[in-house]
Amino acid sequence: MGRQVIVIVASPELCYEVGIKKFKSINRRSIPPPIAGSPLHQKGLFFTRDYSKWTAMRNTIISLYQPSHLASLIPTMQSYIESATSFLSKSQEEGNDIIFSDLSLKLATDIIAQAAFGFDFGLLRNQSPSYSNNNNNNNNNNEVSEFIKEHIYSTTSLKMDLSGSFSIILALLIPILQEPFRQVLKRIPWTADYKIERTNSKLSKKLDSIVAQREREKERGRKNFLSAILCTREEEGEHSTRKLDFISSDYISSLAYEHLLAGSTTTSFTLSCVIYLVSNHEEVEKKLLREIDGFGPPDLLPTADDLQHKFPYLDLVVKEAMRLYTVSPLIARETNQQGTWVWLAPGVLAMDPKHFSDPHLFRPERFDPTGEEEKRRHPHAHIPFGLGPRACIGQKFSLQEIKLTLIHLYRNYIFRHSSKMEFPLQFQFGIVVNFKHGVKLQAIKRWDCE
Secondary structure (H helix, E strand, O other): OOOOOEEEEOOHHHHHHHHHHOHHHOOEOOOOHHHHOOHHHHOOOOOOOOHHHHHHHHHHHHHHHOHHHHHHOHHHHHHHHHHHHHHHHHHHHOOOOEEHHHHHHHHHHHHHHHHHOOEEOOOOOOOOOEEOOHHHHHHHHHHHHHHHHHHHHHHHOOEOOOOOOHHHHHHHHOHHHHHHHHHHHOOOOOOHHHHHHHHHHHHHHHHHHHHHHHHHOOOOOOOOHHHHHHHHHHHHHHHOOOOOHHHOHHHHHHHHHHHHHHHHHHHHHHHHHHHHHHOOOHHHHHHHHHHHHOOOOOOOOOOHHHHHHOOHHHHHHHHHHHHHOOOOOOEEEEOOOOOOEEEEOHHHHOOOOOOOOOOOOOOHHHHOOOOHHHHHOOOOOOOOOOOHHHOOOOHHHHHHHHHHHHHHHHHHEEEEEOOOOOOOOOEEEEOOEEEOOOOEEEEEEHHHHO
């Protein structure tokens, strides 16, 4: 890529070498052009390059993903899922198709906003966003509404193709020229770089305002990521001699925003892919409905333990959807000394017939742990969340949300492709993959078709 050397790794053995065995010498993420042009996104856990700072961040954050904390989030997740189901009911009564990918994005964004910031964005409830602290609702509605708009623009502008800003396009060809050109272009009002710069500046200010607001609270608790990090900073300041310099307000803002960014688009994409695939495979749908119905009464809420152990076929369906449509087809790494970019390619691995027979077919049974195909397969042939210390820290959160959503939806509905649904699906490529035109479906109440 211009003068930048890139090695694409597309074998499970080499992925193991890069991600685990030689992690000490390849422990950084390379910064792709869209992120290089967006300082807002560079201070979080994902792209922090200083290894000691990254280690301190990860060790502090990982406690928020312990099983007990994830289990406590199930009622909150379920309340938003029920709101999404109500929207389906309204759409069906009006005879409208749904763009399920839009609905799933609202759902995932509402859930992660509550988990990361303690905000109710209100995207599913068709209401003004509100702060979880009722005393501050009126003061924050406008701020959060604007924050949502800026967040959506910032996310969709991070593209890895020729539809990105000029500085990003230039970086794909001659990386060394990206920053000088970005500094010039961000001052020219009609350019994409100008719009991205202004948007990220506004986002940074809003994030700083949200953090400052939480800092002023005396009894904030640890119910969301932002509050927990602030409490950790206060405890470290009082009881420890070690200095966690990453817990400055600007780093906290970036960490919290990173959770919103990583926990919305990726989860939404996978959830939409599962519904899209199952709706076109009747036998898979029958098996899935049989398992979900066999769990218990429709109003029985699964526990975290239930989600892990009582829905084995659902696990297979989700894995197969993530294989067929990999949300992160490339995972960026960089060697510490030479600065060579080493990119793992889970999207290539997922379609390799050496590891997955008939790779273009949707066949969840290929992941059956008792089957010969799964037993023969290399353990790192399927790595949708990455592998090693740099693997996605929020994967259990995401899987819990996806499974809980699918169980509730399929207890009430089945889905069919809309006549407006294009085939095959078309995608746009940014930091992660997304749908170009959305997933268009019909939602049918189960008792209407039985």
